[in-house]
Amino acid sequence: MTASPSAEPPVRVGLIGAGPWARDMHAPMLAAGPETTLTAVWARRPEAAALLAGAHGAAVAGSPEELFDSCEAVAFAVPPAVQAPLAVRAARAGKALLLDKPLGADLASARTVAEAVGTAGVVSQLVLTKRYHPATRAFLAAAAAAEVTGARSCYLHGAFLDGEMATGWRLSEGALLDLGPHLLDLLDASVGPIARLRATGDPRRWVELTCEHENGAVSQASLSGSVRLPRARARVELLGAGEELTWDSAGAGHRESWPLLRSEFAAAVRTGVPSPLDAARGLRLQELIAMGTRD
Template sequence: MEPVSVGLVGAGPWAEMVHAPALAAGPHTRLAGVWARRPEAADELAGRHRAPSFERLEDLFEVSEAIAFSVPPAVQAEIGVLAAKAGKALLLEKPLAADLDGARRLADAIGEAGVASQMVFTFRYSPATTAFLDRARELGPFGGYAANISGALQGGPFATPWRLERGAVLDVGPHMIDLLDAALGPVVSVRAHGDPLGWVGLMLEHANGAVSEASLCMAAQGELPPARVEVYGREGSALLLGSELGDDVFATVAREFADTVRRGGGHPLDARHGLRLQEIIADAERQLG
């Protein structure tokens, strides 16, 4: 297939570490250009990958078949609607938006435009996760547990304003809820307690009667274990560790996105899936106050 030309919105740390190199590496995608709210950051990142930078979003749209996002959730929701209306396929970060209204507007715009969308739920693009989910479904699962504990709010490149304000539920919650949802069946309700800027516990009920718990924290210190998901059932158990994901996750993201754009038919991790997870997150945040 001809490489899909993908414009990148955002030039922060995650765009620098992941999106730009993965999209520029090919062979399935080509970095068509970069736009960011800070033009100097866009210039630097684009130049590093021999791509142009743009001061106007419309000019980035003009040279791109698809748009990838590496910006705060509220910005993704706003610009994503514009990209969808311009007829561009969207590669979206989690969460879909900063709030449920923004997520609905973006998902609706994508649906109305009839463009492809795909979300970067990092864990889901690893062979280790595929094997874990295959095993989990064989177990007759009735329960599970997930934990994602880090010190990201203590400082570093990901202590960004939206994370410092909203904390673990909005940031790492989508990953853990998505994995439990995939392993145990659709989540139909959530009960939440704790502090998003400290420690949060979620109890999830699944459509088939299974129950799971998730522990989320981004305020820990010291040596911390990798993220983990465990599933238990009548035929045994399955375990996934974040340390098992491997180094080719983002190359797989780029390949699957190119396939989604070229062949059509959608992707299971599309904006509608992201909206369903955002509904669960919004309910949890409402309970936490």
């Protein structure tokens, strides 16, 4: 009988990045185990890397290559323009990749990541946190049995107005690149593959997407990180001849997604079989985003 992934030694994961997302999500999730252990942290700011590593009993790597030498897999919590070239280096070093979304700052860099993963034959997985929540899995299972005529969705919050996330690429690129992967992934998975996409508005304020799906259904998505709300609002409504199906982020907190995300990544590393949420899926989402940014 084949041993279960939980019977295997924990996967040794190195973390690239020491910002808010690394501090609040990646490091505590990976260090909590039991399927993974956080071995080392590297960041462009050595003092931030030391602080985060010290909080979780990990080493501080002096370079990405030193981090690669200490681990089996690499997790990324850095801006997309930083992630893409480092992910290529990690793949070439034979490391499994736990990738943030989007894969890269643009479609070309996302393609280089996906191609590097394919050439190296390494396991990859996307941190699309909402996909690892049991409520999301139940919603997608119900959607697979439904005939959907149309869908409405939104992902709205005010994090770009102030706070730790109101910096860098999120402010310059806006909601389409940051929030778009989550919502487009859910629509593509629940309604059916998206064939065409049109965008209107300003991604730095509010952008509206109209998606035409291969099965003839039409969906709409509203995205903004610049509206003041008591809490983030993310919702998908599927409508057709049957009963309405809904998914709401109010029942899909990040922490509740950690156990499944961690266990599925560890299983993928140990078996060599990636989940469907891999770099190829990330490239597919980036292709959809590119449709929305064309003139």
